[in-house]
Amino acid sequence: MSKEKIQICEDLADIMPPEYHKLVESATFGNQDRGWKDIGSSTELIEQHSLCAGCPESIAFRYILASLPAPEDTVFVGSTGCTSLVFPHVAVHNIHSLFGNQNAIASGLKRTLKSRFPDVEKDVVVLAGDGATVDIGLDMTMQSWFRQEKFTTICFDNELYANTGGQESGLMQKGFVAKMAPKGKNFEKVRLPEIAREAGCAYVALLTVSKPNRVEQVIKNAVLIAREVGPTFVQLYTPCILEIGKQSMEGLDEMKDSESIGGRFVQKEYISDEAQKLLDSIKIETKERKKAAKEAAKKPVNA
């Protein structure tokens, strides 16, 4: 979508909500270098949310939206859960249909957008919780990878069913006592990154959202590789502080603990050879573009 499409008709400007004015005036649409540092100055995609105070998922949402390479041509597919409480606040087209079918929806959507807009790169990004991705929706998650559907799947892994009140999920740690696991979960956390790699993902990343620059890089990699190479998967630890008995301010510490040596969320990345080649070429292009911009800025105005 070009920026012209979001312009406000002058006669109606006074009745448009303030966030729409922000979208028109300061949107990062079309800015190739948009990133997490825009959070604060650029709030047109997300400002408020309706999650619990201190929920790491809320900051994950901000980082992801700030890191999208092209929000003006991105459509999100969500699922039922805490994420579905945030999407109504998000000013990017997003679809909620059912619980667990997000990768099926995204498959149909991506193919259609590809066919309707052959000359525009329309990115499709799935964002769903671990119940939707791994339990009820695992079939459709994996089948979309088998079929090499070209979109990104992001899983907010909080290791349980948060929105329904803290029930056991497949991504929960073994032994954790939860609702529906009254004696503790009796099997290991499902190894989804390995499954994603074996199922055909060209790029897989596992990390927490404690470090915004890392999240930004991973999301950019995932979306750009999905455009060119094949399916990509990002698993982000966004602990449900409420259900694991933590305070609002303890989310960050929980994530830092879990990513320290020996933890469940030590950052892991798998990049296929083809995807690596693409990342290398993007790196060179970006470097050259920034260098050229720097040199252009150095030149005297009248030169």
Add this chain to the structure above:
Amino acid sequence: MNKQVDLKGKRVIASKHVKLGQKNRKGQTYTDVNDIFYKAEQTPNFLTGSEVIKEAIRRASVGTSVAYPITPQSEAAALIGELYAEDYLDEYFRGESEFAVMGQCAGASFGGHRVFTTTAGPGTLRAMENFPMWAGSRLPIQVCVTCRGINSPLSIQPDTLEMHYLLETGMLVWHAETAQDLYDYILKGFIVAEQPDVHVPIAVCCDGFFVTHTKDTVDLSPEELCLTPYNPYESPVTCMDMEIAPYRMMRDPFVMKSNYINYSTHASWQQEIKAAVERSRKHTIALLDGLIDEHNSDREILIVTSGTAVSQSREAIRLLEEEGIKVGLVKIKTVRPFPYEEIKRATKHAKHIFVPEFNVAGWMAREIKSTIPDNERVYCGPHVAGGMTMPSEVIVEEIKTHLGIKTAQNSR
């Protein structure tokens, strides 16, 4: 609501579309649906129902079709694949289950394509969660349901019980009697379902095997003419392609709140879907020439039914006529919207109303009973189920027995 609409000879306004008269990449001309059916010459062809589905889709300007094997629709779904290989469709693939397929269809429809798929029996039930979602999301997807048994132990035989499950999904539900109906309903169904004031999904149902696997003579419109393509920007809701300015829907998602505004929002949307189904009547009446067909409906004995039960009833009526028993016939073409007023009027003079059905539940008889006054006139039957055929003699026998006319069977 439910009033007969006098169209004064007008046809549905379907195709004021920019592409009218232009050619597609296959050299077919985008043509108004009325011209396809009522102006162009129709040519008889001897085809199976599955082949008829293929021929309808060849002319339907479909963007995406998603397939999954289940008897008796597998052949039709595979034949659509052949059309894709010939470049008639933009996208076609096999999904992993009916639940996933209906999700993939939804994704394609959210993205702005005209979407067609087929399913049957257990597949319809596996897909069921998607149908009210399609309707609530205002996705005018067409699913052709080739009805088969859903009971256990496993059956692949024809049975129309699954249609009953579709009735309150918010979809249009049409029931084809013959392969000709199937052809007509598939093409006309897209146009009705996609009207901006309707814009809900449509299930075009037929009786599996009886229609899909038998050959019949069907008049086909010229291969060079096709429907005008779907225009996603005439949808009453946003097409999810990021070509319309994005907006934050709300500060306070309804799903979080247990309050009156939440209940009221959901209730009014449900009412709107029901109203959209009702609004399809005016378009459907024009294109299908009414929601029902009547033959001698002024008679005291009437058969009112849908699908292939209508064909069997025609023969039963002929047999009864030979014995001097005069019976009229009402064929129901659309089950949603249900032709309440039409049936009430058509059955006004009837003293006995028989409803033959290919299912054990007798849901059509219940629908009719809930519609007309003095509903003790309705006799729920005869029924066959589990894949049985319904010989015309069975209908004759049941009518005679109910009317107290002695037959060789009932006097034994």
